[in-house]
Amino acid sequence: MEIPAIEGGKPVREHFKEYFPRISEHEKQLVLSVLESGRLASGVGVFVRKFEEKFKEFVGTRHALAVSSGTAALHTAVASLGIGVGDEVVTTPFSFVATATAILHNNAIPVFGDIELDTLNLDPETIVDKITPRTKAILVVHLAGHPAEMDEIVKIARENNLAVIEDCAQAIGSEYRGRKVGGIGDVGAFSFYQSKNMTTGEGGMVTTNSEEVYKSARLFVEHGSEERYYHVLLGWNYRMTELQAALGLGQLARIEELNRMREEIAKIYTEELESLDGDLLLLPKPKKHVKHTWHIYQVLLRLENLRVDRDRIIEAVKRENVLVLVSYPRTIYENPLFQKLDAYGHGCPWFCPFYGRRIAYKPGLAPRAELAARSVVTLPTLAGMSIEDAIDTAKALKKVLIYYRK
Ligand SMILES: Cc1ncc(COP(=O)(O)O)c(C=O)c1O
CATH class of the missing domain: 3.90.1150.10 (Aspartate Aminotransferase, domain 1)
Known part of the structure; x- marks a missing residue:
């Protein structure tokens, strides 16, 4: 031995x-061309729009919106469905923390189902028991690149009038029954972090077939502004740079x-x-x-x-x-943030009076x-x-x- x-x-x-x-020569040239043009920020050059066009073609959705990270994509995806204070979202406890913090970033409450041990994805059979009158969506993760069991998840969502958000950070190009992930639910969120299957260093993409979701997502990532210096909602600057998009175009092509x-x-x-x-x-x-x-x-x-x-x-x-x-190394809810039930101070959003329900993430919540x-x-x-x-x-x-x- x-x-x-x-x-x-x-x-x-x-x-x-x-x-x-490994960054190809072509990709280096694309990034260099952005540097030489001086058109670095989103909207100033052509690469962000081109990258969005190509990415939506790739996933097969009507819309794609480039953003600054996978976390920004998830935050935007949840927000663009109108999910907020007092709402619950059922999700998996076995993922990167951003899956659940995207729900908290919107002042909503993550509620955890359990996973299937063979794929480590959210087990559809553990979702129904978690649905309450406050539930607005199911947020699935296609962990490691293996798609979640979408037929059953979408069926449960439709029966209960819930939206489906797909965290596709680890699943660029994955398919479920011949359909690319990111276009099966109502909205998809991708990450192009350094370790992802294709990268822009940091970066992300929101995909959807809904014109309404796309419009609110676009507002959300651009300071909530409908036109310059006219802000209709609380938004962020989640835009992708031209440098990221140029690299993304090259990576997407291969x-x-x-x-x-x-x-x-x-x-x-x-x-x-x-x-x-x-x-x-x-x-x-x-x-x-x-x-x-x-x-x-x-x-x-x-x-x-x-x-x-x-x-x-x-x-x-x-x-x-x-x-x-x-x-x-631990489930999402075993992290101190979820044990102390305080994200914004004063126990918010868990103890927010507009939520009104008591929730605790006890050991044994999701044994698998x-x-x-x-x-x-x-x-x-x-x-x-x-x-x-x-x-x-x-x-x-x-x-x-x-x-x-x-
Ligand atoms: C499942 C999952 N969701 C969300 C994210 C967040 O993506 P990013 O690191 O681009 O913010 C990642 C990756 O880090 C992830 O693996």
């Missing part, structure tokens, strides 16, 4: 390597290739780790009716068959000099999400990784798991 480096053995890799997106590379890496992880599946870990198994885009590769450890906990496994894999992550948070290990599929990088990453995890087998 191979001894892990943390126990005195030789690491899989001699040195740790960082991964960065998103299929970028997604294919992630798929290749995922295939390697599956091949390398298959022999441990069901025994020391559970590998992801995409549903037949989806196109997965593998933003990350999530495995769940079978802790009952291991001598140490997940954090020790992570420490040991890191000592092999490969990149390994935990997405996410809590189990996932304790046992998940995230393997990267980052642009910039080679096949060898993926093989070594899988080897490191495999070596550590076999060593710590009970």
